[in-house]
Every structure is written in C-alpha cells, then in structure tokens.
Amino acid sequence: MEKIKVMLVDDQALIREGLSMMLGLCDEIEIIGESINGKEALKFLKDKSPHVILMDIRMPIMDGVEATKLIKEKYPNIKIIILTTFNEDQYIFEGLKNGADGYILKDVKSDEIIKGIKTVYRGNVLLQPEVATKVVKAFNSKDKNESKEDLKVIKGEYEELTKRETEIAILVGKGKNNKEISQKLFITEGTVKNHLTKIMGKLNVANRTQLALYVNKKRH
16 A cells, blocks of 8 residues: 655744654655745655645745645645644635645644544545634635635535535535545445535535535535
8 A cells, every 4th residue: 555655844843853753653654755944845846746745834935825825736636734723723714725635733633643644635625623613714704805816715606506515515514525425425435526526616616625614604
C-alpha cells in the first residue's frame, strides 16, 4: 500500500519537529519535506509532490492563505489542511475560500491529525465541529455587496437540489464521507459520487469543502 506523502509548512521549528515525530509513528504516512513559509513550499513543489500539506496560516514572507491559493492553482490535486487556532477564524475562512480541503486545530491529539490526513487524502472534507460554527459566522458576516468573485463559493440556490441531492448535501455538511453516506441512504458509493457532481454543478462550488460550508451557511 502506498504511503501518504505529507509536507509540513510552519515557521516554528518546534511545531514542525513535533508534527514530524508524531506522524513518523504512523506506518501509513511519510514526511517528505518541510518549509518555513509559503514561498519555500512553492519552490519545494517544483521537485516533489506530496499528497497532503499541513499548512500553518500565519507565516512571514508568504502566509498560508496566499500559499494555499497559489498551490491549488498550480497543483489542484494536492490536499491542504490548514493548521489553526481558535482566534484565526477570518484566516480560516479565506483559506477555505482559496481551496483548502479542511482545517484542524494545532492542539488536537495525534490520532485526530492522522485521521484528518487520511480523510482529505481520500478526497473527503475535514470539518472540525469546534471550528465549523466560527467559519459559518464568517460567511454570514461578509458584506452582502461582495463582488461576484467573492460570491463564487456561496453562489446558487439550495432549493434547486432534488430531495436526494439535498440529503447528500446535508450529510456532506456534517462531514460524512462517501462510504458513510452510501450506507446511511442505502445507495452505492458510485451513485453518491454522481449526485455530488450534479450538486456541485448546481451550486457552483468547486469541492466538498466549499459544499459543506455552503450547506452549513444555509442551515444556520
């Protein structure tokens, strides 16, 4: 089985060392590189390609928000998990809007970080309940007169979805993966994927993260 290749991007050596030591205990994960800011990360990606990047938000030279945007534009298949603290909700919002696949608090237990890496590696969204409410509030507090570009992640009418599509969208909003959704609704994973393609097309969202945020915004 192929190991999940992970890259660490954080300006604090102590954080990088701690994460490297923690993740090194998992046989399914391999740390292939570290960077101290977004600019260094982009240089690293010219030669190596991780499956998942653990990205700090606040860093000198190039922060995690800008780095996420540039990396997703060049390497859309690389999954990015934002490392955050409770007081950085606006940064979280911007990072997710730029295409991040989820976020996780820096002080969670090692098994939660490993689970989070596996979650995004499989193509699912990573939404921690502890922070999700803050992100939804960030959506709701945005100016109603935002530009069309800013509205891309929340554009579309929830009512356009069929009953089945609505059920699936809500389950994605709760952080469920395709297997869990298929088991709950008694349909195949392939059918779930087909529905998700239609849902994201109707709502004009680019990925599961944006879909989950859209659903949570509409339900609050």
